[in-house]
Amino acid sequence: MKRAMKKKRDRLAGVALCCALLSACNALPRDPAGTSRLIEERRAFSVALVDPSLNASPQVVRLIKELEKRTQAHARWQAGTGEALLQRLDDGTLDLAIGHFRADSPWATQVAFAPALSISGRADAPMELKAAMRNGENRWIMTVERASRATSATARAQ
Amino acid sequence: MSDTSLPDALHEPMKRAVRLEYWNIFWTLTIIAVMGLVLGQSETMKTAWIEDTLGLVPPVMFLVAVHLERHAHRSRRFPFGFERVNGLGFFVAAVALTAVGALLLVNALMALGSREHATVGSIVLLGQDIWLGWLMIAAQIYSLIPPLFIGRRELPLAHALNDKLLHTDALMNKANWLTGAAGLAGIIGLGLGWWWADSVAAAIISIDVLNDGIKALRSSTAELVDGAPRALSGVALSEDAQKISDRLKAEFPGATIRLRETGRLIRAEVHDTHPPAECRHPRYYWPGRDDRAWRLAQVSFIPPTDE
Numbered sequence: 001m002k003r004a005m006k007k008k009r010d011r012l013a014g015v016a017l018c019c020a021l022l023s024a025c026n027a028l029p030r031d032p033a034g035t036s037r038l039i040e041e042r043r044a045f046s047v048a049l050v051d052p053s054l055n056a057s058p059q060v061v062r063l064i065k066e067l068e069k070r071t072q073a074h075a076r077w078q079a080g081t082g083e084a085l086l087q088r089l090d091d092g093t094l095d096l097a098i099g100h101f102r103a104d105s106p107w108a109t110q111v112a113f114a115p116a117l118s119i120s121g122r123a124d125a126p127m128e129l130k131a132a133m134r135n136g137e138n139r140w141i142m143t144v145e146r147a148s149r150a151t152s153a154t155a156r157a158q
Numbered sequence: 159m160s161d162t163s164l165p166d167a168l169h170e171p172m173k174r175a176v177r178l179e180y181w182n183i184f185w186t187l188t189i190i191a192v193m194g195l196v197l198g199q200s201e202t203m204k205t206a207w208i209e210d211t212l213g214l215v216p217p218v219m220f221l222v223a224v225h226l227e228r229h230a231h232r233s234r235r236f237p238f239g240f241e242r243v244n245g246l247g248f249f250v251a252a253v254a255l256t257a258v259g260a261l262l263l264v265n266a267l268m269a270l271g272s273r274e275h276a277t278v279g280s281i282v283l284l285g286q287d288i289w290l291g292w293l294m295i296a297a298q299i300y301s302l303i304p305p306l307f308i309g310r311r312e313l314p315l316a317h318a319l320n321d322k323l324l325h326t327d328a329l330m331n332k333a334n335w336l337t338g339a340a341g342l343a344g345i346i347g348l349g350l351g352w353w354w355a356d357s358v359a360a361a362i363i364s365i366d367v368l369n370d371g372i373k374a375l376r377s378s379t380a381e382l383v384d385g386a387p388r389a390l391s392g393v394a395l396s397e398d399a400q401k402i403s404d405r406l407k408a409e410f411p412g413a414t415i416r417l418r419e420t421g422r423l424i425r426a427e428v429h430d431t432h433p434p435a436e437c438r439h440p441r442y443y444w445p446g447r448d449d450r451a452w453r454l455a456q457v458s459f460i461p462p463t464d465e
Contacts, residue, residue, distance in 0.1 A: 032352065
């Protein structure tokens with residue numbers, strides 16, 4: 001009787017430990033500048049296209065919809081083009097920039113790139129359609145990475 | 159006395175030490191591979207990985223030195239054999255540790271100064287998106303385990319062989335938990351959103367590497383410039399050497415005693431006195447336990463110059 005009680009108690013302790021570990025898994029990572037928290041509070045994230053012609057791209061539309069679903073927030077489109085947008089990511093005034101970037105983009109150390117949604121161009125100088133985020137905002141980066149993989153077979157394969 | 163540089167009494171413990179160092183290299187390679195797979199952009203991980211890679215230097219230098227000590231014979235070109243190869247290996251390991259430690263510290267401070275925010279994203283493992291930080295934590299925990307066991311087994315062998323290279327390696331392995339803990343704290347801190355935790359942990363690890371390097375450098379250069387024998391565990395003078403000096407001073411009052419170390423062996427010069435009438439083996443003057451008498455390899459006498 002006592003042994004059965006002990007077994008039950010051990011099992012419960014095991015389940016509690018698993019729950020604690022799972023919740024810890026979910027708690028990390030956090031964003032140093034609080035991007036994910038701010039998105040949750042504002043129920044919106046700011047996004048801009050490095051190349052305005054991408055507006056109608058189905059891959060971009062799918063990614064934004066997936067992000068809206070995952071964050072329960074709306075995309076707020078921002079004006080602007082080119083590298084100035086990437087600088088705004090670094091400054092923390094923009095949450096997401098989407099565009100075609102070279103696989104060996106010199107911006108790779110300044111911003112964090114999600115897996116490519118599609119790859120085009122020459123084999124020796126491929127251009128990748130992908131999202132860029134502020135460096136170090138690891139929870140937000142992970143959210144965008146997950147959304148990219150969920151909407152693109154190319155991203156899943158990387 | 160053997161024809162090679164290794165005293166006969168040390169063949170058995172040396173065999174065990176060599177076997178242990180091969181295991182050490184094997185486990186270190188597995189750690190390097192595991193850490194290398196999950197490096198990411200983390201400064202902590204890069205520093206810990208370089209530290210683990212540097213961990214190969216002492217065992218490799220030890221094996222090279224032992225090979226020469228055991229197998230290379232005295233020759234016309236090397237009449238004293240290769241007793242000092244171990245000291246040279248110790249010096250090379252010390253230079254590598256010091257240089258890389260300093261470089262890593264500068265890198266960590268620069269990352270801290272420029273407020274670098276390390277990106278640690280996710281990867282897909284078994285169909286699940288996992289934060290790479292969890293794998294880094296697992297790799298850091300793995301990297302703690304083998305060195306703890308190896309360090310514990312190296313220490314008694316380092317004492318038996320009076321081997322500074324092996325001793326430094328043992329201490330580095332035993333102290334590895336400290337850098338491992340700093341590494342774990344760095345990754346967890348990064349996960350908690352403390353961008354500075356990564357660089358601070360990297361700086362702590364590099365200070366530890368630098369400290370090991372400077373200690374080893376001081377001790378190894380002392381040997382290379384014929385300084386008095388140093389203790390195994392640091393830069394203090396060796397207790398054995400002090401006892402030999404006392405013993406020789408008691409036997410030859412008024413003489414000047416000069417001691418130096420060639421690898422694991424001590425050589426003594428007794429100045430301003432004549433040698434004793436009867437023929438004595440250097441081990442006669444060994445003041446401690448007989449099983450360690452092999453350490454005193456030479457006692458030379460230099461008579462006064464005014465005769």
